[in-house]
Amino acid sequence: MTSVNTNYGALVALQSLNQTGRELSEVQQRINTGLKVSSAKDNGAVFAIAEGQRARVASLGAVMDGIDRATSVIDVGLSAGEAVGDILKQLKEKSVAAQATDLSTDQRAALQADFDALRNQIDQIVNAATFNGSNLVNGTNLTGGSAEFTVLTTDAAGSSSGRFELTGNALVDGNGDPYSIHADLENATGLDFTAADAEVRFSITTGNVTETMTIQLTTGDTINDFLTSVSDQSNGRVTASFDDETGEITFHSQEDFTVEYYEDDTLTDDTGIFGAGAAGTSMTQAVAPGSGTNALTVQGFNFTLGATGQALEEVTSALDISTASGASAAVTAIDDAMTNLNRDLATMGAQAKALEVQKTFLGKLSDSIEAGIGNLVDADLAKESARLQALQVKQQLGAQALSIANQAPSIVLSFFR
Known part of the structure; x- marks a missing residue:
């Protein structure tokens, strides 16, 4: 039936043109954002998964920032410990020199003055070894103490990735x-x-x-x-x-x-x-x-002079190299201090290495998660560009088809000539 009231062909052509317009808008959105799922209305399930994983990437970044700070604290402590080790070597040198029996009183006094000056620098170095408010070598962060120094090693809670x-x-x-x-x-x-x-x-x-x-x-x-x-x-x-x-x-x-x-x-x-x-x-x-924890306790030490139970416990103001026998006792005390100091530095170095390994792992994990997010939501721009060209041609053809369909009712005029 031919009618001027209802043009079914034009309706079909219009529906097709509108559908092409919607598809074209979708492709343009993907090209503009680079995402095939940029909002929940594109694909609610995939969008929810991607958002959860983006939050995980952000938390991993925060954990790595914390590891960087902890590593810096350890590095500063190691530098202080190495500086203390250098002073102990010089103290031993002075003590060995003072064991000679042919030294005059003035010479021994000079050695003692040098010895005291060097020894007194140790506490200054140790107390200055602070980074971001934390000092790993002056006794304020001893393991088990109220100021125990811990660092997050993963964003996962508890039992699945503890120590x-x-x-x-x-x-x-x-x-x-x-x-x-x-x-x-x-x-x-x-x-x-x-x-x-x-x-x-x-x-x-x-x-x-x-x-x-x-x-x-x-x-x-x-x-x-x-x-x-x-x-x-x-x-x-x-x-x-x-x-x-x-x-x-x-x-x-x-x-x-x-x-x-x-x-x-x-x-x-x-x-x-x-x-x-x-x-x-x-x-x-x-x-x-x-314990199922996601934090690593960094073991702190006390390199200050005479700290009970610590590396330099025997290095006190009581050390006297003004006599040969006193110098000999000082050598023994300093040797013990160097042994204990090196042991503690080895522990600190192992902790720094463990944090480095953990950060490397977290970096790789973050990269893998980001790649997984990309697999879920990223658009294939090469494919989308091809679709864009096809849809643009289809839109033009749809417009021409609608134009032709709109002209169809005019044939009714020929019936009345």
Whole structure:
């Protein structure tokens, strides 16, 4: 039926043209924003996922900022510790020189004056080693204290990414007696690797990839040697500590890990590796997250003069090198201080390395999440440009079709000629 009241062809052409206009507007929006999902109305589910992951990226950035600040605090502390170490070397030089018996009274007085001046610089250096209000070496951030220094290592809460630990039984000697506080970090009395070809292997699984890190052991290694080897040879991903009160060695990691002991490439337990045939020292494979925290406690120290129980405990104003015997006592005290200072600096260095590893991981994680967000919401601009060209042509054709359809009712006039 032909009618001047209803032009069905024009209605269809108009609907098609409107649809093309909507599609063209959508493509232009994608090209302008670079996103195929720029708002919830584009795809509500995908938009919600993307927004959640964007929030996670922002939180990871905040965590990395915190790690940067913590690393700076440790770096400042390390610089102060190294400066204190340099002063201790000079103090030892003065003390050794004062042991000579042919020195005059004036010469000894000059040495003593130099010695006192150098020693008094230590507290000034230590107290100045502050970054962002935190000082890691003047005793204000001792672990367990009210001002304990902690740093977030991940944005995830608790149990899934806390500090994983494995603690063995107390080390015992050949008689079955615990080493406990008799163990010496710097001597082989507390831990002596007797196996000719022994190693400890740590395994960490990430996704479908398992990485194994081998810690080579050397006969005669001390406890301190072993602790350092664990951190160095695992690139900071696993660290070890020794409790001289309980005689226990504990392995720590931010990642879930397992540990195995090998002798001559044969799987064994640690009874044949730790101690001289000691019994009862086996560490089980029961690896579990520690407290489930997402924060790392940075161990603080006190490098000030005479601080009880700390590195420079014996370096006090009582040291007197005005006599040969006093100089000899000073050398002993300074040697002990240097040993303790170096041990503490090694711990600080391991903490800095652990934070560096964690920041590297978080950076890669953030990049991966951002790539995942892009996969969800980014527009394929090459594809959209092709669609734009096609829709522009389609719009022009639709406009011509509508024009033709609008002219159709005029044929009615020919019926009345």
